[in-house]
Amino acid sequence: MMNKEFLTDRVADLLARSGFSVSDRCYVRPRSFDLAARRGGILLILKILSNIDGLNEKTAVEIRRLAKYLSGNPLLIGEKTRDHGLEGGVVYFRYGVPTVSLHTLADWIVEDIPPLVYAAHGGLYVKIDGGLLRKLRLESGISLGALASELSVSRRTVSKYEIESMDTTIEVALRLEELFGQELIKPVEILEQRSPVAGVQCLIDDKVLSHLAQIGFEVFPTVQSPFNAITQNEAMVVLTGVGKLSPTMMKKARLMSSLSIITKTRSAVIVDGETKVERVEETAVIETRELEMIDKTSEFADLMSEKQDR
Incomplete structure (x- = not known):
């Protein structure tokens, strides 16, 4: 059985050869997903596990929510369940996340042969x-x-x-x-038609995220992602990180930049203290004091643009 890292290599390579743009890997922990990949209108939020039984319900819920917020689709790639391998051409489901083998993925995205069979209780x-x-x-x-x-x-x-x-x-x-x-x-429907989420506000206990909600953004906090929330309004969707300025935060900012390109969103990290860093690749770096002076979503968008253009 392939280990997770080797299997992730195989998945990323297969996606790239099939015309998908693939994000950097999510090495930052905790991580609910490993890769994001896009080909045209198809956006996949991918989790990769050698044994698919390693996916727990909490992680599955977060992957599904992220996919929904980003108008994408969750997908788990694995090799085995319990003591036997995943069958080719069969879709399994783990807590609502469609799950396929590498072979089934290849048939689907390379040969355009969709899976016709799904596994459920009883067969x-x-x-x-x-x-x-x-x-x-x-x-x-x-x-x-x-x-x-x-x-x-x-x-x-x-x-x-x-x-x-x-x-x-x-x-x-x-x-x-x-x-x-x-x-x-x-064919089994792996991809569902999705639309951006609106009108559902989550409980927010972070001061920075609360401020973003107060000025008019919808804020969807995350628990196991390289960013702390997805922040959106009618004009934009922002992968949003919050925390102290540190090497780890800069690493997250670089990863968020890669993810924002694939998901067709924007990205920003809001940091405590002062910094001369305006952006990390495509991720805007905003000081909390700068955020506190903002009371409109349009002003936040303008501040991001200023930093990203410098």
């Missing part, structure tokens, strides 16, 4: 096109009862396949495709 399942199934059954003159008998299921189950597009086993789906001579299995 492997597929999604079928219920509307097309009903159309084919009626055109073939097959009754609900006859089809149910052929599949060794109840009439109610067949009805649910058609009307509710209820998921089924691989065996039943393949039998249906054999009977009607058409593909009925639908």
Whole structure:
């Protein structure tokens, strides 16, 4: 089994070769995710673990929230669960985070072959096109009862396949495709259509973040990320770091710069004390005393622009 670092290398290389822009790695701890990657309108917030059972619920919740705030999608890449490897072409889920093997990722982003099977309690399942199934059954003159008998299921189950597009086993789906001579299995939706989050304010106990909220930003604090919050209004989204000026903070600022490029956001660190540093790569460095003189989101945006242009 590959260790985490080697697996991360493989994932980053595969993404880059497939036309994705890939962020620097999140070496700063704690870290809920390891990479961000973008290709066109697809933004992935990626966690990489050799054993996917290592993902805990707290981390999964943060990855999902980050993806939602950034209009992206969470994705876990791994090799095994419990004592066996992840199967190719199968999507697993860990606390709501879609999870695939490196092989499945390669099929999807390189060969454009989406996964068709997902794992759930009790086994492997597929999604079928219920509307097309009903159309084919009626055109073939097959009754609900006859089809149910052929599949060794109840009439109610067949009805649910058609009307509710209820998921089924691989065996039943393949039998249906054999009977009607058409593909009925639908790809598993790894990517969900997302829109920017608005109108949900979180509890904020940090003085700096509270000030940003008071001047009109929506502030979404983070716990396990290289930044302390995602700060946004209608005009911009800012990866926001808060803390003392230190080598660690500068390291975070560089990482935030890389992440902001991939996520198409802006980045700023707000530091205690005085500094002559105006920016670290694309991350604006703002002193708390400068922030205290600001009472409008537009003034904050102007201050960031001034520092980033110097």
